[in-house]
Amino acid sequence: xxxxxxxxxxxxxxxxxxxxxxxxxxxxxxxxxxxxxxxxxxxxxxxxxxxxxxxxxxxxxxxxxxxxxxxxxxxxxxxxxxxxxxxxxxxxxxxxxxxxxxxxxxxxxxxxxxxxxxxxxxxxxxxxxxxxxxxxxxxxxxxxxxxxxxxxxxxxxxxxxxxxxxxxxxxxxxxxxxxxxxxxxxxxxxxxxxxxxxxxxxxxxxxxxxxxxxxxxxxxxxxxxxxxxxxxxxxxxxxxxxxxxxxxxxxxxxxxxxxxxxxxxxxxxxxxxxxxxxxxxxxxxxxxxxxxxxxxxxxxxxxxxxxxxxxxxxxxxxxxxxxxxxxxxxxxxxxxxxxxxxxxxxxxxxxxxxxxxxxxxxxxxxxxxxxxxxxxxxxxxxxxxxxxxxxxxxxxxxxxxxxxxxxxxxxxxxxxxxxxxxxxxxxxxxxxxxxxxxxxxxxxxxxxxxxxxxxxxxxxxxxxxxxxxxxxxxxxxxxxxxxxxxxxxxxxxxxxxxxxxxxxxxxxxxxxxxxxxxxxxxxxxxxxxxxxxxxxxxxxxxxxxxxxxxxxxxxxxxxxxxxxxxxxxxxxxxxxxxxxxxxxxxxxxxxxxxxx
Numbered sequence: 001x002x003x004x005x006x007x008x009x010x011x012x013x014x015x016x017x018x019x020x021x022x023x024x025x026x027x028x029x030x031x032x033x034x035x036x037x038x039x040x041x042x043x044x045x046x047x048x049x050x051x052x053x054x055x056x057x058x059x060x061x062x063x064x065x066x067x068x069x070x071x072x073x074x075x076x077x078x079x080x081x082x083x084x085x086x087x088x089x090x091x092x093x094x095x096x097x098x099x100x101x102x103x104x105x106x107x108x109x110x111x112x113x114x115x116x117x118x119x120x121x122x123x124x125x126x127x128x129x130x131x132x133x134x135x136x137x138x139x140x141x142x143x144x145x146x147x148x149x150x151x152x153x154x155x156x157x158x159x160x161x162x163x164x165x166x167x168x169x170x171x172x173x174x175x176x177x178x179x180x181x182x183x184x185x186x187x188x189x190x191x192x193x194x195x196x197x198x199x200x201x202x203x204x205x206x207x208x209x210x211x212x213x214x215x216x217x218x219x220x221x222x223x224x225x226x227x228x229x230x231x232x233x234x235x236x237x238x239x240x241x242x243x244x245x246x247x248x249x250x251x252x253x254x255x256x257x258x259x260x261x262x263x264x265x266x267x268x269x270x271x272x273x274x275x276x277x278x279x280x281x282x283x284x285x286x287x288x289x290x291x292x293x294x295x296x297x298x299x300x301x302x303x304x305x306x307x308x309x310x311x312x313x314x315x316x317x318x319x320x321x322x323x324x325x326x327x328x329x330x331x332x333x334x335x336x337x338x339x340x341x342x343x344x345x346x347x348x349x350x351x352x353x354x355x356x357x358x359x360x361x362x363x364x365x366x367x368x369x370x371x372x373x374x375x376x377x378x379x380x381x382x383x384x385x386x387x388x389x390x391x392x393x394x395x396x397x398x399x400x401x402x403x404x405x406x407x408x409x410x411x412x413x414x415x416x417x418x419x420x421x422x423x424x425x426x427x428x429x430x431x432x433x434x435x436x437x438x439x440x441x442x443x444x445x446x447x448x449x450x451x452x453x454x455x456x457x458x459x460x461x462x463x464x465x466x467x468x469x470x471x472x473x474x475x476x477x478x479x480x481x482x483x484x485x486x487x488x489x490x491x492x493x494x495x496x497x498x499x500x501x502x503x504x505x506x507x508x509x510x511x512x513x514x515x516x517x518x519x520x521x522x523x524x525x526x527x528x529x530x531x532x533x534x535x536x537x538x539x540x541x542x543x544x545x546x547x548x549x550x551x552x553x554x555x556x557x558x559x560x561x562x563x564x565x566x567x568x569x570x571x572x573x574x575x576x577x578x579x580x581x582x583x584x585x586x587x588x589x590x591x592x593x594x595x596x
Contacts, residue, residue, distance in 0.1 A: 010067070010070070012071075012139065012142070013066040013067065013070050013071050013135075013139070014063045014066045014067050015063075015066070016066060016071075016135055016138050016139050016142070017062045017063050017064070017065045017066020017067065017131070017135050018059045018060075018062045018063035018066065019062065019134075019138065020062050020065075020066070020130075020131045020132075020134035020135040020138060021058045021059050021060070021061050021062015021063065021065065021131050022055060022058055022059045022062060023130075023134055024058065024062065024126075024127050024130040024131040024134060025054065025055050025057075025058025025059070025062075025127065026055065026058075027130060028058075028123060028126060028127050028130075029054065029055075058127070061086075061090065061127075061131075062131050062135070065082075065083065065086050065128075065131055065132065065135065066135060068086075069082040069086070069132070069135075069552060071135070071136070071139045072552075078552050078553050078556075079132045079133070079135060079136040080129055080132045080133050080136070081132075081552070081553065081556045082132050082552050082556065083128040083129045083130070083131050083132020083133065083135070084125055084128050084129045084132070084556070085128070085555070085556045085559055085560075086128040086131070086132070087121075087124035087125040087126070087127055087128020087129065087131075088121070088124065088125065088128070088559070088560075088563065089559075090124050090128065091117070091120060091121045091124040091125075092563075094120075094124075095117040095120045095121070095124075096117060160188040160189070161188060161189045161190070161263045161264075161499060162189075162190045162192065162260075162261060162262050162263050162264075163179060163189065163190070163191050163192070163262065163263065163264045163265075163266065163495055164192050164194070164247065164260055164262035164264070164265050164266070165179075165191070165192065165193045165194070165230075165266045165268060166194050166195075166237055166247075166265070166266065166267050166268060166269055167194075167195060167267065167268030167269045167270055167462070167464075168193065168194075168195025168196075168197060168198075168199070168200060168223050169200070169201070169268060169270045169462060169463075169484065170200075170462065170481045170484040170485045170488065171268035171270075171461035171462030171463075171484035171485070171487055171488040171491075172193065172195065172266070172268030172461075172462070172488065173193075173200045173223065173226055173227065173488065174484070174485045174486075174487075174488025174489055174492075175266050175268065175461065175488035175489070175491050175492045175495075176191055176193045176227045176230045176488075176492075177226065177227055177488075178488065178489045178492035178493065179191045179230075179492045179495070179496070180227060180228075180229045180230060182492065182493075182496045183496070184229045189499070190231065191227075191229070191230045191231065192230065192231040192232075192233065192260060192262075193223065193227055193230050193231070193232050193233070194232075194233045194235060194237060194247075194249065194260070195223060195232075195233075195234065196234065196235065196236050197223075197234070197290070198222060198223050198224065198232070198234045199220035199221060199222055199223060199291075200220065200221045200222075200223055200226055200550060201219065201220050201290065201291060202219040202220065202221075202545075202548075202549055202550070202554075203289075203481065204481065204515075204545050205219045205545060205558070206219070206288055206289075206291075206293075206294050207288065207294075207331070207334040207335045207337075207338040207517070208338060208517075209291065209294040209295065209298070210288060210293075210294040210295075210297045210298050210301075210335065210338060210339070210342075211298070211338035211339060211341050211342035211570065212298055212302075212342055212570040212571045212572070213338065213341070213342075213561065213562075213565050213570060214558060214561045214562075215557070215561060216291045216294060216295055217291075218554055218557040218558050218561060219291075219549070219554070219558065220291060220554075221550040221551050221554060225551075226550060226551075233249060233257075233260070235249040235250060235251055235257050236249065236250050236251075236252070237249065237269075237430055238250045238256065239433065240265070240430070240433065240434060242265075242434060242435060242436075242455065242458060244261075245261055245262050245263065245265070245457070246259050246260065246261050246262075247259060247260050247261075247262065247265075262457075263457060263499075264457045264458075264459065264495045264498065264499070265457065265458045265459065266459045266460070266461065266491055266492075266495065267431070267444065267452070267458065267459065267460040267461070267464055267465070268460070268461050268462045268464065268484070268488065269427070269428035269430060269431065269462075269463075269464045270427075270428060270462060270463045270464060271289075271425040271426060271427055271428065271463035271464070271479070272289070272425065272426060272427075272428060272429070273287045273289065273421055273424065273425060273426075274424035274425050274426035275421065275424070276424060278398060278399060278400050278401070279399075279400040279401075280400050280401045280402050280407075281398070281400060281401045281419075281421060282421075284401040284402055284403050284419060285326070285401055285419040285420065285421040286300070286418070286419065286420045286421065287420075287421055288331060288335060288420060288422060295575065295576075296576075297420065298342070298575075299574055299575060299576040300418065301323070301339065301342060301343065301418065302342075302346070302572050302573075302574055303574060303576075304320045304321070304417055304418065305343065305346060305350055305353065305572070306350075306574070307320055308320040308321050308350070308352075308353055308357075309350040309351075309352045309353055310352070315415070317357070318357070318359070318415065319404060319405075319415040319416055319417055320417050321353065321357050321358050321359060322359040322360075322361065322414070322415060322416040322417070322418070323336075323339050323343070323358075323359070323360050323361070323416065323418045323420075324361045324362075324363065324406050324414060324416045324418060324419050324420070325339070325361070325362045325363070325419075325420045325422060326363050326398050326406070326419060326420065326421050326422065326423045327362075327363075327364065327421065327422035327423030327424070328362055328363075328364030328366065328368075328369035328370065328371075328392075328394075329369075329370065329371065329372060329422065329423075330370065330372060330514070330516055331422040332362060332364070332369075332420075332422035332423070333362070333369055333370055333381060333385075333516060333518070334516060334517050334518075335420050335422060336360055336362045336385070336390055336420075337385060337390075337517065337518045337519035337520075338517075338519055339360065339420075340360050340385075340388060340389075340390060340519060341519045341520065341570070342570050343358060343360075344358075345569045345570040346569065346570055346572045348569065349569075349572060355389075358389075359391070360389065360390040360391065361390075361391045361392075361393060361414065361416075362385075362390065362391070362392050362393070363393045363396050363398055363406070363408065364392065364393070364394050364395075364396065364423075365395070365396065365397045365398075365423070366394065366395065367394055367395050368382070368394065369381060369382055369392065369394070370516060370524075372478075372514055373514050373516070373524065373526050374526060374531060376531065377516075377524040377525075377526060377531055377533060378524075380524055380533050381516065381518055381524050384518055384520075384522055385518060388520070393408070396408055396409060397409035398423065399411070401419050403417075404416075404417070406419050425463065426441060426442050427441065427442045427443045427444070427463055427464040427465075428463075428464055429442070431443070431444055431464055434458075435454075436452050436453065436454050436455060436458070437453055437454060439466050441466075443463070443464055443465055443466040443479075444460045444464060444465050444466065445465075445466050446459070446460050446465045446466065446467055446468070447468070448468055448470040448473075448506035448507060449490075449494050449504035449505065449506055449507065450465070450467065450487060450490060450491045450494060450504075450507055451494070451504065452465075457498070459491045459494070459495065461484060461487035461488055461491050462479060462483075462484040462487060462488075463479040463484070465487075467483070467487060467507060470506040470507070470508060471508070477507075477509065478511070480511070482509075482511065482512060483509060483511070486507070486509045487507055487509075490505070490507045491507075493505065512527065512528065513525060513526045513527035513528060514526045515537070515540065515541045515544060515545070516541075517538065517541050518538075521535055521538050522534055522535065522537070522538055523537040523538040523540070523541040524537050525537040525540045525541060527540070542562065546558060546559060
């Protein structure tokens with residue numbers, strides 16, 4: 001009977017990683033000594049150490065690689081890339097950070113310092129890449145030598161139960177992945193995911209896509225790869241009939257594609273921008289909810305720089321170089337900081353634009369920005385951004401927008417060609433068609449187990465649900481990504497319990513903290529009640545979100561983007577041929593699509 005490799009274990013990964021690290025360290029040492037020089041790269045951390053010390057470090061680093069990256073069958077390219085990433089990380093830690101500190105100097109990640117340490121980078125990349133390749137080959141050969149009988153094929157009869165998940169965000173994908181873990185080998189259950197995009201978007205990094213710091217595809221993971229045992233439909237939801245337990249789909253706004261039935265329905269439809277009926281705001285502002293939004297904003301800003309560089313009219317030129325963000329929460333603060341970074345980084349290429357010509361404005365209806373965190377950190381963020389020249393209009397409401405200005409509450413008109421709207425969201429309007437109770441914002445009311453009130457088989461998570469705190473039902477959990485991820489896992493467990501005839505468990509989660517990037521290697525963070533700011537918070541922000549990115553490949557690509565951003569200016573290539581004098585000319589019919 002044909003066999004297949006058994007699964008790898010953590011102990012095996014660490015052991016083989018240590019062996020691969022030792023072999024790679026020996027090869028690097030022999031190669032460099034053969035050239036008549038001491039080994040470069042990771043060995044330079046202990047230049048006066050003996051052979052045992054050098055190889056001991058090589059073994060430790062190899063074991064660390066195995067523990068972090070683990071073995072994934074068929075992913076030799078990703079494992080090799082992971083080795084290169086590991087070498088790059090070690091170069092940053094050892095050559096750019098530890099060595100200066102050991103010499104009594106503060107680490108500075110400048111081009112000059114990086115150039116001096118470039119030979120060490122070559123050694124680290126060689127060691128890392130070879131360790132990754134040796135690690136993958138060794139475990140693959142070992143597992144192939146330890147086969148086990150292939151399990152009997154699953155019966156071909158159709159599923160007896162169907163679970164339908166609507167929405168491809170954090171909550172929906174988390175629910176589908178957990179259901180896969182619970183029922184991947186159960187032919188009697190079918191899991192289906194429906195989303196109008198075919199990727200999971202890592203929204204905390206969306207502002208960096210808009211500022212050209214990250215490539216758009218690097219912060220998104222294909223849903224078919226993220227949920228390989230789930231049936232996927234890229235489509236829009238046309239209607240939901242909860243009495244018949246059916247849902248109709250359409251490929252676009254006009255084309256029907258069929259219907260799906262379900263036994264349990266999980267709603268994770270997310271939120272859309274809420275413009276509160278402000279005249280002209282939806283048609284003349286940029287949202288920042290999707291990759292398309294971020295790419296559109298990036299091209300718009302770069303296009304305005306191109307136009308302003310040759311603009312002869314002084315009034316129009318000021319309008320083109322004024323960038324306004326409405327809303328001072330997490331999204332608005334990060335967007336204004338990233339737009340500032342993009343424009344200032346690109347300014348060297350536009351000789352006719354002076355720094356004094358630029359005007360960045362954040363309009364916020366409250367008396368301070370970042371109301372989600374403590375006042376000390378909010379004040380720190382405000383001072384840092386103001387010191388860079390960003391203006392803040394606090395206690396100021398927005399009453400509308402045109403293609404040439406944003407209108408404030410006192411009817412003041414601020415001329416601009418760029419308005420970014422981050423001042424409000426609302427649950428998907430499709431929820432309004434369901435026969436269930438909602439709160440004033442339009443979110444479905446659910447019980448502590450995440451089941452929609454008044455239903456036995458409809459569940460809701462994320463932005464489209466008001467999730468009560470079981471220890472204080474007067475309060476609801478905030479609609480953040482960290483909550484949506486955990487709500488998705490809990491709702492999957494509760495659906496599984498319902499299918500088994502068991503009682504569901506309440507959702508409980510204590511927020512880990514909040515992280516806000518402020519650009520220029522600065523951030524603020526609140527972790528379990530402890531506050532951080534400056535470079536340390538920036539490193540926390542990047543470390544936490546890099547770790548949470550789905551998939552090793554995305555982690556590697558984002559880290560490389562960040563490394564490039566440390567040493568080179570932002571990319572100003574226009575990926576659209578549109579000249580961007582106004583939002584309407586830029587996006588055409590896209591405004592209509594936002595409401596679907």
